[in-house]
Amino acid sequence: MSYLIKAATLSDGAVVDILIADGKIARVAPDIQESNSQIIEASGLRALSGLVDLHTHLREPGREDSETIASGSLAAVRGGYTALSAMANTSPVADTAGVVEQVFRLGQAAGLCDVFPIGAVTQGLLGEQLAEIGAMATSSAKVRIFSDDGKCVSNALVMRRALEYVKSFNGIIAQHAQEPTLTVDAQMNEGEISSQLGLKGWPAIAEEAIIARDILLAEHVGSRLHICHLTTAGGVELVRWAKSRGINVTAEVTPHHLLLTDESVLGYDAVFKVNPPLRTEADVHALRAGLADGTIDIVATDHAPHPSEDKDCEWQAAAFGMLGLETALSVLVSTMVETQMLDWAHLERVMSHNPARIAGYESHGHPISEGKTANLILVDPSAKRVIDRNKMASKSRNTPYDGLTLPAVVTHTFFNGALVHEVDRGAAK
Amino acid sequence: MSRILDSGDIDRALKRIAHEIIERNQGISDLLLLGIPTRGAILSERLARVISSIEGGIPSGTLDVTLHRDDLRLRPPRPLSPTSIPSIGIEGKIVVLVDDVLYSGRTIRAALDALGEIGRPKSVQLAVLVDRGHRELPIRADFVGKNIPTSASEKVSVLLQEIDGQDGVDIEAAK
Amino acid sequence: MNHLLSVNDLSKEAAISLLTTARELGVVSEGGHKKLPTLRGRSVVNLFFEDSTRTRISFESAAKRLSADVINFSAKGSSVSKGESLKDTAQTLQAMGADAVVIRHGASGAAQRLADSGWISASVINAGDGTHEHPTQALLDAFTIAEKLEISNFEFTGLRVGIVGDILHSRVARSNVLLLQKLGAQVTLIAPPTLIPVGVHSWGVDVNFDFDSAVGNLDVVMMLRIQSERMNELFFPSAREYSRSYGLDKLRLDRMTARSIVMHPGPMNRGLEISADSADSQKSVVLSQVKNGVLVRMAVLYQLLSGASSL
Incomplete structure (x- = not known):
């Protein structure tokens, strides 16, 4: 099956036709004439490289009641993602070649997008013994990113060894920066709101102390460090400083930390309970500025599905995490594009090109051009939609945006040249 | 809306009720007045002043029946x-309850219950400024300033200087 | 008003109205009405996920004196300890037709969750949620202050109140700060810096780390209980050092002004945050707090349950 996309607008503003055939982008040119292809009228639509997420919790194996690799893949393509990175905190933990190969195979079987497993840094995410990082790297899943996400690799020696060990195959450690001794039973950002609500505070310093330490470790051992979900103004400063020194560090921010603040917690609705926590408005502005000036390299969803019983309860008893795949692009358009902090080309870089480059996902994250694998999406930037938690492709409903009107709808997603997601544009408006 | 009692009418009604109370009870010994807030309490105070000017001091208090x-x-x-009960208490006394309007009788039933919690009076009598009919309970007033036949949809308002800045009783037709 | 979850649910006028109602209920009670028929046929559930015999008995007594039916539901230690169970419990109570639920829970926000969730239509009264709030305690404290310092209109302008101790973990402190400020009082928090919340600058109170410098300038000294579990969490080096710096002992008691009073929400740790001398002194109004607790809770139940529609 071949597709001819007519009059799409590329991220640089050029209006072109795009011919997709045999899984590749066959031609990109103004006014292509080709009679054997399905025509997709894309006037007014943006064509972007398929989005790449480096931080996804798919819950399979172990918690298939909240998400499976198949349901997560469907959520992904609806949100414009053609590649996911499945975090290791499954049950069993993805700390062996066997588990990462299983995840990889399930992703292939679902067939909607690529699902690249992330391996655990330490056995059982316990932070003590290194997991079999080499075996995972050489497995059929070819793991390159290792993370204990959900938990911090808090022991400095373990972190140092992990950073050193992955150098042999150009791997990268993605750190969940959270000093555990400063965050025992912590529930939300420590500040004015936590003092009023009587919820145990989660200080910004608990994140920044680990970022600072790991930047220095990465410099010392000459390895690659990736900071997961940056949330604080201080953290942005630290990464900016590290980059100015030429340290090999990259950083991500989540859509929710670009939009929401700890004031969302005021009603104790646990849908806003997330790790790391929602911070202050000043932090949100610092994160947006950091993303705009290149200090923060990528946007990652930290898509974290939870069944309703883990959210429909008192705050303290609720699980951390929120959905992200189906709303990420819309939140970015709302917070960064409509505010003119990012143009479409920059948006495409932080949501597709940069994450693919960091992870080494070779068939993803290329500018739309002839000969590349046809992983691309069409977006209607003028469409609006009301987010409805009951209409999510995810098996869970814990989106913090329920009832909110957000801009931009992903109308088409192509994965390896196949049309894996399409919405009726009339219905989308 | 029409005014059915003016300030002078109210004064005269209270004076007449005062005399009737004294006459019925052959003086004021063992007698005390309890006004039902809000306006009944004010009428009770006025009534006590009138009775005092005729027969000497009479104990008076208030009885909130809301609960x-x-x-x-x-x-x-x-x-x-x-609620303030005169220090002599109500035990063995003749209690005259005072209210502004007698209507369904439910307020008075509540007042009798409230009194029962406090003690056992020798007898209880009822004085009201206006009786507008439509009783829902077997209750009647002993002393009435004015009987005003009404329909249930009409509204009767008693205005008193101490609260409303003027004296008068108004009746308003159904809206 | 459908619920009482936080002192923030009350305007100043509503708070004063509740306190005035409590005072009238006190007069009626002393007049011999041990039991009023007001809430006959209404059912009040005491839903206690944490042990607190005092608070439960106070609410139970208040409800019974208004002739409401009282059901005690102690959830501590049973299978209903957290999570989904709050929802299940709420739905059970809803099916039983509870008119009001008095909830005590270890998690901050549990009362609000119960009220906002749609699981239940009953009025919810927060009887202490985690380290968040305990609004009826603040009301009974304000009532007691007004009674002892003879402030009949509940206007506390110019009144100086010191709250001493574990502010960080105290729901009593949070509710009292909100209510006392609403009524016009000037509040000073007195504690070691470890027990003052980050973010306290947004509360509009004074903070003083030195009890000795503050004690002579207060009309009310409100002592908070130090929970034994704080001992091992590095908030202060030892119980003895805490007691020396922040306990209300005889020396500090003697430096208080002539008309000032000492309060404590109970139960007291004698010899830790308060010495026996101070606890038993003429200035101590602890027993009045207990008595007034019933009146204030009667007023709250009356306000929430007597009407057909909420105000």
């Missing part, structure tokens, strides 16, 4: 008014 009402679920919650 004994049976229609609390039918109305928004109302703030409580003070």
Whole structure:
């Protein structure tokens, strides 16, 4: 099956036709004439490289009641993602070649997008013994990113060894920066709101102390460090400083930390309970500025599905995490594009090109051009939609945006040249 | 809306009631007045002054019946008014309850319940400024300022200087 | 008002109205009305996920004196300890037709969750949620202050109140700060810096780390209980050092002004945050707090349950 996309607008503003055939982008040119292809009228639509997420919790194996690799893949393509990175905190933990190969195979079987497993840094995410990082790297899943996400690799020696060990195959450690001794039973950002609500505070310093330490470790051992979900103004400063020194560090921010603040917690609705926590408005502005000036390299969803019983309860008893795949692009358009902090080309870089480059996902994250694998999406930037938690492709409903009107709808997603997601544009408006 | 009693009418009605109370009870020994807030309490004070000017001092107090009402679920919650029982107590006394308007009789039933919690008077009598009919309980007033036949949809308002800045009784037709 | 979850649910006028109602209920009670028919046929559930015999008995007594039916539901230690169970419990109570639920829970926000969730239509009264709030305690404290310092209109302008101790973990402190400020009082928090919340600058109170410098300038000294589990969490080096710096002992008691009073929400740790001398002194109004607790809770139940529609 071949597709001819007519009059799409590329991220640089050029209006072109795009011919997709045999899984590749066959031609990109103004006014292509080709009679054997399905025509997709894309006037007014943006064509972007398929989005790449480096931080996804798919819950399979172990918690298939909240998400499976198949349901997560469907959520992904609806949100414009053609590649996911499945975090290791499954049950069993993805700390062996066997588990990462299983995840990889399930992703292939679902067939909607690529699902690249992330391996655990330490056995059982316990932070003590290194997991079999080499075996995972050489497995059929070819793991390159290792993370204990959900938990911090808090022991400095373990972190140092992990950073050193992955150098042999150009791997990268993605750190969940959270000093555990400063965050025992912590529930939300420590500040004015936590003092009023009587919820145990989660200080910004608990994140920044680990970022600072790991930047220095990465410099010392000459390895690659990736900071997961940056949330604080201080953290942005630290990464900016590290980059100015030429340290090999990259950083991500989540859509929710670009939009929401700890004031969302005021009603104790646990849908806003997330790790790391929602911070202050000043932090949100610092994160947006950091993303705009290149200090923060990528946007990652930290898509974290939870069944309703883990959210429909008192705050303290609720699980951390929120959905992200189906709303990420819309939140970015709302917070960064409509505010003119990012143009479409920059948006495409932080949501597709940069994450693919960091992870080494070779068939993803290329500018739309002839000969590349046809992983691309069409977006209607003028469409609006009301987010409805009951209409999510995810098996869970814990989106913090329920009832909110957000801009931009992903109308088409192509994965390896196949049309894996399409919405009726009339219905989308 | 029309005014059915003016300030002079109210004064005259209270004077007549005062005399009737004294006459019925052959003086004021063992007698005390309890006004039902809000306006009944004010009428009770006025009545006590009138009786005092004729026969000498009479104990008077207030009895809030809100907590004994049976229609609390039918109305928004109302703030409580003070209850103050004269120091001689009500045990063995003749208690004259004073209220502004007698209508369904439910307020008076609540007042009788409230009194029962406090003690056992020798007898209880009832004085009201206006009796507008439509009783829902077997209750009648001993002393009435004016009987005003009304329809249930009409509204009777008693205005008193101490609260409303003027004296008068108005009746308003159904809206 | 459908619920009482936080002192923030009350305007100044509503708070004063509740306190005035409590005072009238006190007069009626002393007049011999041990039991009023006001809430006959209404059912009040005491839903206690944490042990607190005092608070439960106070609410139970208040409800019974208004002739409400009382059901005690102690959830501590049973299978209903957290999570989904709050929802299940709420739905059970809803099916039983509870008119009001008095909830005590270890998690901050549990009362609000119960009220907002749609699981239940009953009025919810927060009887202490985690380290968040305990609004009826603040009301009974304000009532007691007004009674002892003879402030009949509940206007506390110019009144100086010191709250001493574990502010960080105290729901009593949070509710009292909100209510006392609403009524016009000037509040000073007195504690070691470890027990003052980050973010306290947004509370509009004074903070003083030195009890000795503050004690002579207060009309009310409100002592908070130090929970034994704080001992091992590095908030202060030892119980003895805490007691020396922040306990209300005889020396500090003697430096208080003539008309000032000492309060404590109970139960007291004698010899830790308060010495026996101070606890038993003429200035101590602890027993009045207990008595007034019943009146204030009667007023709250009356306000929430007597009307057909909310104000």
